[in-house]
Amino acid sequence: MTMIQAINSALDVMMARDDAVVVMGEDVGFFGGVFRATAGLQKKYGTNRVFDTPITECGIMGVAIGMGAYGLRPVTEIQFADYIYPALDQLVSEAARLRYRSAGEYSAPLTIRSPFGGGIFGGQTHSQSPEGIFTHVSGLKTIIPSNPYDAKGLLISAIEDDDPTLFFEPKRLYNGPFHGHYDQPVASWAGHPASAVPDGHYRVPLGQAAVVREGMDVTILCYGTMVHVALNTIAEIGEVDAEIIDLRTLIPLDISTIERSVRKTGRCLIVHEATRTGGFGAELSALVQERCFYSLEAPVERATGFDTPYPHSLEWAYFPGPVRIREALKRILRD
Amino acid sequence: MTMIQAINSALDVMMARDDAVVVMGEDVGFFGGVFRATAGLQKKYGTNRVFDTPITECGIMGVAIGMGAYGLRPVTEIQFADYIYPALDQLVSEAARLRYRSAGEYSAPLTIRSPFGGGIFGGQTHSQSPEGIFTHVSGLKTIIPSNPYDAKGLLISAIEDDDPTLFFEPKRLYNGPFHGHYDQPVASWAGHPASAVPDGHYRVPLGQAAVVREGMDVTILCYGTMVHVALNTIAEIGEVDAEIIDLRTLIPLDISTIERSVRKTGRCLIVHEATRTGGFGAELSALVQERCFYSLEAPVERATGFDTPYPHSLEWAYFPGPVRIREALKRILRD
Amino acid sequence: MTRPIAPAAAPLSNRPPLELHVPQPAARPGEEADFSDITILAAGSAERPEIGAPAATFRDLAYGLIRVLDEDGAAVGPWNPDLAPETLRRVLRAMALTRAFDDRMFRAQRQGKTSFYMKSLGEEAVAVAAAFALDDDDMLFPSYRQQGLLIARDWSIEDMMNQIYSNRADRLKGRQMPIMYSVREKHFFSISGNLTTQYPQAVGWAMASAARGDTRIAAAWCGEGSTAEGDFHSACTFASVYRAPVILNVVNNQWAISSFSGFAGGDETTFAARGVGYGIASLRVDGNDPLAVYAATRWAAERARSNHGPTLIEHFTYRAEGHSTSDDPTAYRSGEEPESWPLGDPIRRLRDHLITIGEWDGEQHAAMDADVAGQVRAAQKTAEKNGILGHGLHHPMETMFEDVFADMPWHLKEQRKQMLDERRATGLE
Amino acid sequence: MTRPIAPAAAPLSNRPPLELHVPQPAARPGEEADFSDITILAAGSAERPEIGAPAATFRDLAYGLIRVLDEDGAAVGPWNPDLAPETLRRVLRAMALTRAFDDRMFRAQRQGKTSFYMKSLGEEAVAVAAAFALDDDDMLFPSYRQQGLLIARDWSIEDMMNQIYSNRADRLKGRQMPIMYSVREKHFFSISGNLTTQYPQAVGWAMASAARGDTRIAAAWCGEGSTAEGDFHSACTFASVYRAPVILNVVNNQWAISSFSGFAGGDETTFAARGVGYGIASLRVDGNDPLAVYAATRWAAERARSNHGPTLIEHFTYRAEGHSTSDDPTAYRSGEEPESWPLGDPIRRLRDHLITIGEWDGEQHAAMDADVAGQVRAAQKTAEKNGILGHGLHHPMETMFEDVFADMPWHLKEQRKQMLDERRATGLE
């Protein structure tokens, strides 16, 4: 399966298992979503459970919260993560707070799916990686898969989770892994081990990272698209024995896997596509040095998107690709 | 002057100097604001320049952007920082991006004033410190004063700045400094050196921190209310010679003052009231260890609010007060 | 840099300059209250459409005023709900209890027993009569000023006080500001501090109920000032598109903190008209007339329950107190206004009606007043045994870390330990 | 954990179960186009109120349809703007140029010369006729589908192409997706990718103009789907409260990507009715009738300029192409729809009118078509000399760091250096 098919399959499986699961969002019904993630679901489960919505992200979120309070388990799609801001108040002040403020009387078992990240010439409003805003908000869980197998298993876990979960889908990976070279032909998922996705129900647990490459020289913390870029860059460099960790869930974070690795390697590079300042990389850097200070042999570094909007035609210079990673590794491994 | 009077004076001075300055927000007109920050302005400058608005933060921000595009210089009040989320899309997708996306044809010379922070039994919707959301957004400047003199000088600089500035006012400091002890009588600004505020126009430049206490043992990075809590805690402890830096502007950050200090002390504590994970303290911690790694003798620590909503009756246990700071310093200075 | 503003363009023609219209209330402090712009239609004069009539056939109701109780205390016209005297007395008592409760809790705040309070003085009918018109398991999404809903549903006022005091018996564990109740048992949603967020939530709940083939409907309330929020619009849009079984109540009490209704658009049209904009059935009701509120709510509930979709109801009323304990209303409005409100007081009006129809008298009323006051006093005494704000009787500090998530992740466990260590370090725990 | 959903409550009475209404368009792929639910009022039948008439006196116009051009190509009724033939020919030409431009740029995208394009096929009148009705220095806050505004204001199509190609002559430095123009010189605001954000901005601009005693007004456009966003509501609220001199245009082209107008509430009432909800003057106009669009816009502009406040105009039209180059409309709607749209094509209708009044003929029309096609071709050739997307001719990479702020702070300077170092390390710079 491609990642988009795996996501579709997760929705299908959960809708079949639990009739409280409903799917809603702009263009998700008859059309099946602008990226086809919900294709076929309305036909199969009917308009009571899969429906198009008015174009109001704030409304989608508020309505989903009400449905959750009734007892449903809504899975909403925000068409692009760049358009999640109108929903922010409902998400932050309501979904994330409901269990707390009602001392458990009410909760918001929502899953918010949203394609994010750049590399598709989407310009500044179809390319953003806003996860750093949500990881700062107590009460929200943030999940980012990097391959079809994880996408399905994590999405199932997210839907089954009783708290609001944000599920950001790296759109650059929908149809194939992306190694960071714009100029090379587009790869496909076919043949990739993670494209072997079971048809049925399975979970990838929230809060558990995956060590996708073991190594001794340096720990690379990454997620989403950057997992593939990091893996490929290390393969290209050849002589660096990096341990690459795919975080998969940002909140709650798998801190013990991170600590174990950094204690072993003594060096750490954090890679994300989001703008640098105040991104989730800052939190990772703070945590690593707070907890592994005496093992560190070089500063923890960040290879990230720049602190500018995502520029349409210059995106290849914006994107934290192989060169940015390589240069950062050079510095980290220098001393 | 108290801090609220200093803010009022800054608005008054700027309205008198520049007739493009307009003041708008919920209850800011006839009533002069729920905290009285805009008292007297409507009477003096008329309803064309100082007016109440409908209760729609998204509208306030959008309308202000349009006014800015016309050539005005709007100063908007968001009644509590907790209520800024409905305005987030206009702020992030519009104000922060306008200069960039139009390559300088249009800009958003707005100042967004908003009382923030806790310690007034405001519960979870009148106590938040959301600055960490905005410091992650490229194109926004974030300013947080800690005393009347700075508040006036920084607000004047913010209004004169041609880019959108967020001006978060620590409401716990409006009428007096707060040293972190809930159980002690409320202090007043009278007699405090920073309460000597000139009546006229002056600037405190954006992007410059203030070293409010020089010291050799450890650098404390803080802003807003926490400046007073840190100062007082160090005074109470007695034997720790801390260098305390009031950041004043978070973006753009005064990195050289920070670097100089940490290189000297070799230790660093970051203090803020906002929730810990992904707060601005994470960015500070990352920057300090990236740039001063080889000077650090202990992990950079963070003393912050917890990753929960601000709990009404338990706020004294939530607040990063003297004990939290003291305990962190103990750890930092141990080795 | 301060740069000069772009000067107004030289007029192309001899056009007059544009002017900004900034609304002004009829009276400010020191001025005489002035309600002369309010048109009060006669009780009984509004038509009552069939439950299933298309909304487009009765748009006029959004511009009129549904009233049942006339000046002589008689119930008149097609909207008269013909309630049994016993029901009327129960409505009266719930309103009186709400008022007594408000009075007491307002004073408790002034006595320093808690941080904050908000009255519903003068608006008791809006909540109480609506609660009577709904089914007990219809779901309520209130704002902070419908305490009358809980009281009308016979919820424990002692429990409400525990919440106000954030004491050790507060089911919300001292986390919420006073009056931000949550009572699942009474199908009363957790109140939010953020205005109007409950509106789309109510619509979502109603849509879920419809999708499941349930029979329960939802109702939401917000103030006229709060209609300006984007959530109001998204709620109306969803309600209209999916014909959700929901009642959207707008409590137009003329003021939003210090801002009169003109700043929410009240000078330009009615708030009921907002509903017309979406093709939603819309009623404008005398909110100080408990029978009119009851009748309109009942009509809307039946309409929703018969799959005819949502109704928006504007309750035209008056906020007779300050916004909350944090403001002094005489700083921004005529001090006479509360007394001069032309639609009277809801409790007095229902009392007069009961007396008019021979089902009540002054003595009974005085006895009821004494009784509800005693009930409130007794509840307060018990509640205060569980503590008042800031006096030590509260939930254990570590409960602060519960309920952020269903399961506590490691970082919150670490922070809980840190907090307990801090308390131990200071000898507090 | 998957837990069972709370079962629908056992009905209290013998009530019928609730049902969720989910709107359905009249036709889906493979079905016959069906516009039978559209009532087309006769041209000339709508009344035309005085410029200063109170909005409450002509609410009906929000439910009607202002049309000027009748089936025989005659201009009839009180809304006939009586334009000089020369003006009509200019409107016609601007529409034709817009269409030719769209056609060419759509193809350029298909040829891989850029990443994205959006046509306005069938909706050209909405933008072009409005531009003619406004003053040249009135401020425009468009959505992404009003390229006709720029063309009608005689802006350089070559400059537009440079933007579409993100080439080295692109004044926006290659930062924006294609068609997100910004042309301050033509009082055309920077287009946003986020729907409806321009609406309150337009109101704010208009309020500023009013506050300064200026004479210029503002106009905004959004699609019918976009009316659901909260910004739409805040814009209408502010416009109503302050009587802002602004024209709020809703382009109801029946579709929002794959969602038909029912998902924005179009089944329940008109989009012009939204304005009625705020007491705003509201007109519903045949958007494929350039004279009706012109007349309504002109009326609204005069109203605004005489301090009578805002007008909301619904332009009833049809999106004859896909949403953008990214979708195939035959996947979600009847393939026949574009051809069967009952209100015809705006260019054909104006052409027929000019012919009817003897001011145009088929030959002239063919010549004009050839001429605009040539103009577009020539512009494209010049523009492509400055580069097409992804072929090296773009702004220097380091321009990426400019304009984030007026002055570049240290962290962006450091990042700029980092980026240049990276490029040098790979031998790119």
Ligand SMILES: Cc1ncc(C[n+]2csc(CCOP(=O)(O)OP(=O)(O)O)c2C)c(N)n1
């Ligand atoms: C999103 C948001 N913005 C602002 C506030 C501050 N605030 C609290 S109540 C209020 C006035 C509300 O007035 P109205 O809706 O008329 O309700 P009323 O108090 O009259 O019942 C305001 C501005 C808030 N709580 N939430």
Ligand SMILES: Cc1ncc(C[n+]2csc(CCOP(=O)(O)OP(=O)(O)O)c2C)c(N)n1
């Ligand atoms: C805030 C936001 N949400 C979603 C989108 C994605 N989107 C782009 S155009 C569009 C449909 C808009 O339809 P309509 O308003 O009818 O305008 P039209 O395309 O028909 O001109 C959507 C959903 C967006 N750009 N911004």
Ligand SMILES: [Mg+2]
């Ligand atoms: Mg009110």
Ligand SMILES: [Mg+2]
């Ligand atoms: Mg459309």
